[in-house]
Amino acid sequence: MHGHRRAYVVAGEGPVLLLLHGLGCDHTTWAPVVQALARTHTVIAPDLLGHGASAKPRADYSVGGYANGMRDLLTVLGVDKVTVVGHSFGGGVAMQFAYQYPERTERLVLVASGGLGPEVTPFIRAITTPGFHQAIGAVTLPGVRHAVVGTLRLLGQVPTSHTRDLGEIAAILDTFRDPRARAAVRHVVRHVVDWQGQVVTMADRAYLTEAMPMLVVWGTEDRVIPASHAANAAVLAPRARVELVPDAGHFPHKDHPERFVAILQEFVATTRPATYSRARWRRYLTQGPAASVAQAEAGSRPVRPTPLPRGPRAVRAARGA
Incomplete structure (x- = not known):
């Protein structure tokens, strides 16, 4: 695309999950969970520009540039809408994608994501x-x-x-x-x-996530980006689901793949895909955070970060199902 090689893998059939890896990684970071997710979904896992087998040109490496690249890749693949899942830096790209292209985003999933606080290793x-x-x-x-x-x-x-x-x-x-x-x-x-830490943040636009289901997953022993940022997400987006995975570090999808798959599948199965409304999006932008916070307080009860019990049944039990 645009004269640069873009590498990706596709597996499975069904609703589409777009998996975005973190800084210095590639699509293989998702290897422990792709096969299980592909039983019920189409899984697309690209190597972001500058990573893996994709080209490494002198180019635009901003989060906005990456979001544009994901839009173009999905267009080439004939995919209209996705649940976008981003790990670490890929979480920042996922947030930017959801912000720039809400009409193409059904759900937003952040895994030990950047953009939720200044602290970083x-x-x-x-x-x-x-x-x-x-x-x-x-x-x-x-x-x-x-x-x-x-x-x-x-x-x-x-x-x-x-x-x-x-x-x-x-x-x-x-x-x-x-x-x-x-x-x-x-x-x-x-x-x-x-030198002071992360400078890109979702804090000023987090209220826009009220328009789509959002899940945040974090390992309790993350030493790269602290797990306290999951609590930041709960404050910035009160209706988001937050799951802390015990005995996991910065890569909870690799430390406990079965548990991660259970969390993600349960979230997708129990939430409706977001539907884009230009009028609603305009209302959010015009009224700002206060209106969406009021709507959240009048809506469903926020989910507090809690350790995840073992197994899919325990996940459902934790939800009160």
Whole structure:
């Protein structure tokens, strides 16, 4: 598209789930859940521009640019509407997609998402500093890279909350051996993070999510973006469902894939797809957050973040079904 290679996988049949990966990852981050989700849905998992097997040009790496790219990919594939699921940076892209293209968004699912608070791991903030590109280039030289990546993977196998995500960080670091991938990630991060933390936020537009079902999933032991941001989501979007997954880090869909699939399938099965109304969207934009908050308070009771019991039946029980 637009002269650049775009890689993606498609699996299954049924209503469409668009799965968007996080920074430095690719579509394989969803591998533990794709097969189960594809039994009831069409699953589309792209490699975002600058990641995986997609091209890594000098291009627009803003969240808006990524949202445009997802619109174009869906158009090429002949898909009109999706439930968009975004992990980490992909959550920011998912929010932007829902904001820019509400007529094409049925539901919004955020998994350990960016855009819900300033805090973020120092490693990501470091990407914005001068000299990072050169420093990582040195770290990813063949001998050094093997030692560093191997050490991180070994530490990632230590069963503590502080080391849980080190294996995933090792995989991301391994991709940085490609200077084009390093440059792309640097451009991405500079759009959304500075030395103080995240600068892109959904806070000023969260009220617009009242127009569509929204689910937030977070691991209680996330050390990349703190789980407290799930509580931020509950405040910003009072009608959103919030699920905290115990004994999970920044990748709850990989730490507990069966539990993640149960949460997502239950959410889709018990919510109606959003229907776009230009008049309603105009009313939201004109009246601002106060009107939607009042509507939320008059509507259904907000769902509080609670640890998820095991199994689909326990999920339904937690909902009071």
